[in-house]
Amino acid sequence: MxxxxxxxxxxxxxxxxxxxxxxxxxxxxxxxxxxxxxxxxxxxxxxxxxxxxxxxxxxxxxxxxxxxxxxxxxxxxxxxxxxxxxxxxxxxxxxxxxxxxxxxxxxxxxxxxxxxxxxxxxxxxxxxxxxxxxxxxxxxxxxxxxxxxxxxxxxxxxxxxxxxxxxxxxxxxxxxxxxxxxxxxxxxxxxxxxxxxxxxxxxxxxxxxxxxxxxxxxxxxxxxxxxxxxxxxxxxxxxxxxxxxxxxxxxxxxxxxxxxxxxxxxxxxxxxIPSIAQTYTDILLKQVSDARGSRQDLAIMYREVIDGDRLWFIPVITDIDQEQIKNAHRVLDAAHLSFEELDLLIEECGVVQSTSFSIRSFYK
Known part of the structure; x- marks a missing residue:
């Protein structure tokens, strides 16, 4: 089974x-x-x-x-x-x-x-x-x-x-x-x-x-x-x-x-046996440009939500330029994109979506 x-x-x-x-x-x-x-x-x-x-x-x-x-x-x-x-x-x-x-x-x-x-x-x-x-x-x-x-x-x-x-x-x-x-x-x-x-x-x-x-x-x-x-x-x-x-x-x-x-x-x-540390996030989007031209690293975690019989994973921005976060299960680089070229859609609650970076909600 x-x-x-x-x-x-x-x-x-x-x-x-x-x-x-x-x-x-x-x-x-x-x-x-x-x-x-x-x-x-x-x-x-x-x-x-x-x-x-x-x-x-x-x-x-x-x-x-x-x-x-x-x-x-x-x-x-x-x-x-x-x-x-x-x-x-x-x-x-x-x-x-x-x-x-x-x-x-x-x-x-x-x-x-x-x-x-x-x-x-x-x-x-x-x-x-x-x-x-x-x-x-x-x-x-x-x-x-x-x-x-x-x-x-x-x-x-x-x-x-x-x-x-x-x-x-x-x-x-x-x-x-x-x-x-x-x-x-x-x-x-x-x-x-x-x-x-x-x-x-x-x-x-x-x-x-x-x-x-x-x-x-x-x-x-x-x-x-x-x-x-x-x-x-x-x-x-x-x-x-x-x-x-x-x-x-x-x-x-x-x-x-x-x-x-x-x-x-x-x-x-x-x-x-090496100790564990909170050094990871789900997605690390590096060198994201803001409207002023400065660049920051965005840490994104999946929020787990049940809808019916499905477990949804919702990407949410949790940290900006957090020194403790050193890596991610998926690392993306936005250094080549200007602010105008970014297609990040960020809601007030921090939920983020991006077609070009394939950042989206999914279910398992």
């Missing part, structure tokens, strides 16, 4: 049922583990009988669907069955179904579920906490997408995948649980091959309200996955394939018991 980057939650539910009803998937146990703010069923899938318990959840941010698509593809294969004796898996494929439908980061109460680990103000947050308390995972995989703004510090490469072994305290202690998370990340990062992008490392500032930091504070190893962007992959097809590969590597390692190197080797390997 294949899901587009934007899909209705009902489409996901229908596809999941079709997959689990096939004979090769009868060993999965599906249950309703709670309801969203708007009353949608949230599902838990359990599989396997191994002693190593792995809890995976996806799309706690509703507009981050790449990991859900990767999970669906893996569920629609026989990949998981090799782990039946070694792992017990508990998967929550969509934690935020209301956000999934609305294409919003937050839930229907406009709360970021990844900032609600302690307050537990939302039903979806309580569902996840119950899963953690009842399942008692030996390892957690927290699956996300990241925006198109991330690249390396120099802006020479975009970050197409990023990872984080969260801190469990303000001192950022390298605990045993955190070492395990770092070791798994090192294994994944070392096995992913990217041609025109890189694997990055998220910052580890501590926030106990983030679910990763909360889990690590309890001594539960957890890895944050962040599927990223490179080039014109706005349907995130390349990213979904990378996600599949990353999950395969992670679960294979966990099923064989994660073999730890020395503490220094693990930490050094983890720190060698």
């Amino acid at each position: 294949k899901l587009n980057r934007y899909f209705k939650y009902s489409e996901f539910e229908k596809g999941l049922d079709q997959i689990l009803n096939r004979s090769k998937n009868h060993s999965w146990q599906k249950s309703v583990i709670g309801k969203s703010v708007l009353g949608k069923s949230i599902y838990g899938l359990k599989f396997g009988s191994g002693n190593n318990h792995v809890l995976i959840w996806s799309q706690m941010h509703g507009n981050e669907s790449t990991s859900t698509r990767a999970l669906i593809r893996l569920l629609d294969s026989d990949f998981f069955h090799q782990f039946e004796q070694n792992l017990e898996l508990y998967i929550i494929p969509v934690l935020n179904p209301d956000g999934c439908d609305f294409w919003t980061r937050n839930n229907a109460n406009n709360v970021d579920l990844n900032r609600d680990a302690i307050d537990l103000s939302q039903p979806e947050s309580k569902i996840l906490r119950t899963a953690i308390d009842d399942f008692q995972p030996d390892f957690c995989l927290n699956l996300h997408d990241q925006r198109t703004i991330y690249g390396n510090d120099s802006g020479t490469l975009p970050a197409q995948f990023s990872f984080l072994a969260p801190a469990g305290d303000a001192e950022k202690t390298i605990s045993g649980a955190r070492l395990k998370a770092m070791s798994l990340i090192n294994s994944i990062a070392g096995a992913i091959n990217l041609e025109s992008a890189y694997v990055g490392r998220y910052g580890d500032d501590f926030n106990i309200n983030c679910i990763g930091d909360y889990c690590m504070s309890r001594g539960i190893p957890i890895v944050l996955f962040e599927g990223g962007h490179a080039g014109q992959d706005y349907d995130r097809e390349e990213a979904a394939q990378l996600y599949e590969n990353a999950l395969k590597i992670a679960l294979t390692k966990l099923s064989n018991d994660l073999k730890l190197q020395s503490r220094d080797e693990i930490v050094d390997g983890y720190n060698e």
Whole structure:
């Protein structure tokens, strides 16, 4: 089964049922583990009988669907069955179904579920906490997408995948649980091959309200996955394939018991993964002339808008001559054009269109 980057939650539910009803998937146990703010069923899938318990959840941010698509593809294969004796898996494929439908980061109460680990103000947050308390995972995989703004510090490469072994305290202690998370990340990062992008490392500032930091504070190893962007992959097809590969590597390692190197080797390997920085934009239109003849660089980002069943990408000017922005997924040069020759149509809200530069809205 294949899901587009934007899909209705009902489409996901229908596809999941079709997959689990096939004979090769009868060993999965599906249950309703709670309801969203708007009353949608949230599902838990359990599989396997191994002693190593792995809890995976996806799309706690509703507009981050790449990991859900990767999970669906893996569920629609026989990949998981090799782990039946070694792992017990508990998967929550969509934690935020209301956000999934609305294409919003937050839930229907406009709360970021990844900032609600302690307050537990939302039903979806309580569902996840119950899963953690009842399942008692030996390892957690927290699956996300990241925006198109991330690249390396120099802006020479975009970050197409990023990872984080969260801190469990303000001192950022390298605990045993955190070492395990770092070791798994090192294994994944070392096995992913990217041609025109890189694997990055998220910052580890501590926030106990983030679910990763909360889990690590309890001594539960957890890895944050962040599927990223490179080039014109706005349907995130390349990213979904990378996600599949990353999950395969992670679960294979966990099923064989994660073999730890020395503490220094693990930490050094983890720190060698380059950090991410907000050095990218979607389109960088360079040396644009204004009416006075001076030239400026325009940073353009796509605003994601749902219209019916389609996800539209609307180009909007977000910055002018911003030093932090060093590169873009598409770089255009207007130095050869005078102000009178430009065909930029810029609305008051910042939406921009150009026929000559092929800057326009599109949908996926």
